[in-house]
Amino acid sequence: MTEANGQGVLPRQELAQLVDTGVIAPLQPLVEGQIQPASLDLRLGHTAYRLRASFLAGKDAKISDRLPDFLMHRIDLSDGAVLEKGCVYLVPLMERLHMPVGIEGVANAKSSTGRLDLLTRLVTDNGTEFDRIPAGYDGPLYAEICPRSFSVLVRPGMRLNQLRLRRGRAVLDDAELAARHAAEPLVDGGPAVISEGLGFSVDLSPGPGGLVGYRAKPHTGVIDLDRIGEYPVREFWERLETDERRLILDPGAFYILVSREAVTIPPDCAAEMAPYFAMVGEFRVHYAGFFDPGFGHAAAGGHGARGVLEVRCHEAPFALDHGQVVGRLLYERMTERPDVLYGADLASNYQGQGLKLAKHFAPDPACGGHS
Numbered sequence: 001m002t003e004a005n006g007q008g009v010l011p012r013q014e015l016a017q018l019v020d021t022g023v024i025a026p027l028q029p030l031v032e033g034q035i036q037p038a039s040l041d042l043r044l045g046h047t048a049y050r051l052r053a054s055f056l057a058g059k060d061a062k063i064s065d066r067l068p069d070f071l072m073h074r075i076d077l078s079d080g081a082v083l084e085k086g087c088v089y090l091v092p093l094m095e096r097l098h099m100p101v102g103i104e105g106v107a108n109a110k111s112s113t114g115r116l117d118l119l120t121r122l123v124t125d126n127g128t129e130f131d132r133i134p135a136g137y138d139g140p141l142y143a144e145i146c147p148r149s150f151s152v153l154v155r156p157g158m159r160l161n162q163l164r165l166r167r168g169r170a171v172l173d174d175a176e177l178a179a180r181h182a183a184e185p186l187v188d189g190g191p192a193v194i195s196e197g198l199g200f201s202v203d204l205s206p207g208p209g210g211l212v213g214y215r216a217k218p219h220t221g222v223i224d225l226d227r228i229g230e231y232p233v234r235e236f237w238e239r240l241e242t243d244e245r246r247l248i249l250d251p252g253a254f255y256i257l258v259s260r261e262a263v264t265i266p267p268d269c270a271a272e273m274a275p276y277f278a279m280v281g282e283f284r285v286h287y288a289g290f291f292d293p294g295f296g297h298a299a300a301g302g303h304g305a306r307g308v309l310e311v312r313c314h315e316a317p318f319a320l321d322h323g324q325v326v327g328r329l330l331y332e333r334m335t336e337r338p339d340v341l342y343g344a345d346l347a348s349n350y351q352g353q354g355l356k357l358a359k360h361f362a363p364d365p366a367c368g369g370h371s
Contacts, residue, residue: 006167006168006335006336007167007168007169007170007333007335008166008167008168008170008332008333008334008335009038009164009165009166009170009270009332009333009334009335010038010103010164010165010166010167010334010335011037011038011293011334011335011336011337011338011339012035012036012037012038012338012339012340013336013338013339014335014336015035015039015040015165016035018165019035022098023097023098023099023100023103024040024095024096024097025095025096025097025098026043026094026095026096027045027094027095027096028043028094028157031043031157034159036162036292036342037270037292037293037294037338037340037341037342038164038270038290038292038293038334038338039162039163039164039290039292040095040162040163040164040165041110041159041161041162042093042094042095042107042122042141042143042159042160042161042162042163043093043094043095043156043157043158043159044077044091044093044094044143044154044155044156044157044158044159044160045077045091045092045093045094045156046076046077046078046156047074047075047076047077047091047092048074048075048077048081048083048089048090048091048145048154049067049071049072049073049074049075049089049090049091050071050072050073050074050075050087050088050089051070051071051072051088051089051090051144052070052071052072052088053070053088054088054144054146055069055070056123056127056128056129056130057123057124057125057126057127058126058127058128059126059128060126061125061126062125062126062139063090063123063124063125063127063140063142064125067090075089077091077154077155077156078155078156079155080153080154080155080224081153081154081155082151082152082153082154082222083145083147083151083152083153083154084147084151085147085148085149085150085151086146086147086148087146087147088144088145088146089144089145089146090123090142090143090144090145091142091143091145092140092141092142093140093141093142093143094156094157095141095163096139096140096141097133097137097138097139097141098138099133099134099135099136099137099138100135100136101135101136102135102167102168103135103165103166103167104132104133104134104135104165104166105132105133105137105163105164105165105166106131106132106133106163106164106166106272107121107122107131107132107133107161107162107163107164108131108161108162108164108272108289108290109121109160109161109162109289110159110160110161110162111289111308111358112358112359112360113160113161114289114310115256115308115310115357115358116147116149116150116152116223116358116360117147117148117149117150117216117254117310117312118145118146118147118148118150118152118160119144119145119146119147119148120143120144120145120146120160120161121143121144121161122141122142122143122144122161122163123141123142123143123144124137124139124140124141124142125139125140126139130144133163141163143160143161145160148254149216149220149254150216150220150222150223150236151221151222151223152222152223152224152225153222153223153224153225153226154225155225155226158225158226160225162290164270164290166332167335170332170333171330171331171332172269172330172331172332172333174194174195174196174197177192177194177197177198177331178192178194180266180269180331181194181198184264184266185264186198186263186264186266186331187200187261187262187263187264187304188261188262188304193325195328196328197274197328197329197330197331198263198328198329198331199325199327199328200259200260200261200263200307200325200326200327200328200329201259201260201261201323201324201325201326202257202258202259202260202309202320202321202322202323202324202326203257203258203259203260203306203322203355204242204245204246204247204257204320204321204322204323205245205260205322206241206242206243206245207355209239209241210241210242210243211239211240211241211355212240212241212242212247212257212355213240213247213255213256213257213258213355214233214237214238214239214240214255214256214357215237215238215240215250215253215254215255215256216236216237216238216253216254216255217235217236217237217238220235220236221235221236223236223360225360227360228359228360229359229360229361229362229363230360230361230362231360231361231362232361232362233357233361233362233364236361237256237357237361239364240255245321245322246319246320246321246322247319247320248317248318248319248320249311249313249317249318249319249320250313250317251313251314251315251316251317252312252313253312253313254310254311254312255309255310255311255312255313256308256309256310256311256355256357257308257309257311257355258306258307258308258309258354258355258356259306259307259308259309259327260306260322260323261306261307262296262304262305262306263291263295263296263304263305263306263307263329264295264296264297264304264305265291265292265293265294265295265296265297265331265342266293266297267293267294267297267337267338267341268293268333268334268336268337269293269331269332269333269334270290270291270292270293270331270332270334271290271291271295271329271330271331271332272289272290272291272329272330272332273289273291273307273327273328273329273330274327274328274329274330289307291307291329291342292338292341292342293334293337293338293341293342294338294341294342295342297341306354306355307327307329308355308356309326309327311326
């Protein structure tokens with residue numbers, strides 16, 4: 001454990017202090033569970049702007065100054081509104097930042113958001129990158145939302161993305177990762193692949209009924225993001241079954257697969273999913289995933305948990321083989337151990353997970369009752 005206020009990712013208790021001191025300035029009081037072990041959930045405001053194109057403010061410009069150039073129409077979310085598949089929206093968030101020098105931020109979509117193929121990215125005034133907040137930033141936050149597989153019904157206060165704050169150097173290098181793995185395994189299923197992070201591969205071994213994953217159907221109904229465990233899998237997803245331990249990805253299609261390895265995030269670390277490298281093939285594995293301290297760890301009641309892979313194929317069909325390395329986890333040290341852990345003290349939907357769809361879908365009876 002490092003000393004409080006040292007270098008690393010800020011834990012839940014320090015994020016709470018930043019709320020108390022006004023560094024994190026919500027327009028409405030935070031709700032229970034909004035501060036996670038190593039991140040802050042961000043809430044949608046009451047207005048969405050339909051855009052003709054995605055954009056960044058750019059250096060020395062505000063989002064509000066550039067919005068008229070891209071605005072198509074304004075949508076009131078107060079009573080709920082549908083964000084349509086294939087469209088781009090900008091939503092002011094309920095949180096604002098007054099960041100001190102020395103603390104920077106990174107944002108990512110929440111797990112369920114990614115599993116719905118709901119592209120959600122943080123944008124800021126003076127921003128030249130998505131999902132990045134420089135030290136000293138003082139201003140509002142916005143979510144750019146582009147539903148890519150399903151249209152969704154949203155309301156104010158919904159939490160689609162999350163913010164992680166860090167102070168100084170946080171990422172563990174390969175030597176540090178190897179030492180940690182030797183002391184306490186970070187991954188099961190054989191030797192750890194450590195190269196600029198912890199590598200993981202895809203599992204295409206047949207599950208119940210030959211199941212290896214799911215592919216989003218192209219024409220479906222709307223998903224109300226407040227409805228949990230209600231939507232029949234068959235209405236939104238095609239089951240992928242094979243005994244060949246190989247899957248040919250179709251261009252433009254969206255897949256839910258699972259990692260072969262079960263991973264562990266120690267209580268004094270956080271992690272982020274990242275791409276392996278561009279040359280592995282004509283596809284992209286979702287890399288906007290935060291893994292909280294305690295994910296899959298015995299201290300939080302876990303015994304390793306596999307990573308769900310959100311995969312989109314690009315220009316050409318691509319054959320994906322069982323055991324192919326498709327991504328990596330970047331481990332980051334915490335400034336101190338969080339006072340709550342993922343899975344132990346929180347309602348954690350994905351602790352101990354295997355192949356699992358977003359929490360909005362009912363259990364899949366064809367695979368033993370579990371999505």
